Amino acid sequence: MYRVLALNNISKVGLSRLPADRFQTGKDLADPDVILLRSADLHSMDLPASLLAVGRAGAGVNNIPVAALSARGIPVFNTPGANANAVKELVIAGLLLAARNICQAWAYTQALEGDTQTVEHAVEAGKKQFAGFELPGRTLGVVGLGAIGRQVANAALALGMKVVGYDPGITVEGAWLLSSQVERAASVEAVFSRADFITFHVPLNDHTRGLANADTLRLARPGLTVLNFARAGIVDTDAVAAALETGQVHYYVSDFPKPGLIGHPRVIALPHLGASTAEAEENCAVMVADQVRDYIENGNITNAVNFPWVVMPRAEGAVRLSVVNANVPNMVGQITTALAEAKLNIVDMINKSKGELAYTLVDVDRPLPAELLAKIRAIAGVLAVRCP
Ligand SMILES: NC(=O)C1=CN([C@@H]2O[C@H](COP(=O)(O)OP(=O)(O)OC[C@H]3O[C@@H](n4cnc5c(N)ncnc54)[C@H](O)[C@@H]3O)[C@@H](O)[C@H]2O)C=CC1
């Protein structure tokens, strides 16, 4: 029985993909084989020795110590694109909330008191302070054109906006899914200099931390609206606070509120709601559960941020060996030599690498004796060995 610790609310539909006769799931399990999570902070947790896999029901993995898990040969799965539509919808809502001063106007109306005539009078007298502007013809800058960014870009074009995008790592598949009307910028600075609105859809890392800062905000047209549905650290909020005061920034719309900005009339702060729809939660949970199950039961790797994509159909009647090792020369040679010396015949095999890790699946004609597994485990550079 595999033990699956769910650290956050993972949709039941997803958890039901793990058959109860083989997977025990719970929020308080000791010695888990698998940890499933959403935004829980794994950096602050002791990682149990029993751990075989981590599954993030979502996109961002900045809450997970990926390097430490890689060093132990543990894959970290995520669910690319599974919540992208949900985030896109909230970003589009953010554009409209800001352009039409909807939050301020709503607060004004909610505070109205008196009889019908008094309220009607206050409605007509007060509305001019909330007059906004329309989106067609305005320019949206999109930094990061992955699963979310490209959906936002395409939707903004459909609303009549001009879109300029920047993503040095855009994939060929991603580029095909992006409208050809999106203009390509050569740098983040170039996006700032063109944008009336700028939205970030990048992972948080050392290259993206503080992308919106005093210097880049200064490049923008006065009255810029900044949308941050990526991560708090992408935006320097002190710089945004200062730019809100000068009018350089008109609105800041963020899924990651910071104390200094909450309550500001031109800050729309949401409690990390981007992926909080029934559909996105279910999509993410189903995808991550299927990926983790295939890894646990077959050793196959789909959508692991730190492992190569490795899927091999099981050879009939064969026994499977999976080996995670450092991506250095002669590892496959040493593994296959050990199998040959034990007189095991290889039926099928696949080996792929990603960054500093390599991963090998081998189907052999007979069960591997414990001493052979120990011998493979002892090869310098081997990080994890299993017979899934
Ligand atoms: N508010 C929320 O609830 C949610 C927030 N997110 C955040 O949004 C981020 C993006 O999510 P997805 O679009 O699904 O990920 P993705 O991996 O599909 O796309 C990220 C894109 O950013 C690009 N990128 C990386 N560094 C860049 C840089 N320095 N400049 C420009 N582009 C760069 C990559 O090449 C990639 O195309 C996640 O990492 C997460 O932090 C994701 C889902 C929900």
Ligand SMILES: O=C(O)CCC(=O)C(=O)O
């Ligand atoms: O699970 C959530 O609600 C957060 C989603 C998110 O931030 C992500 O997928 O990166």
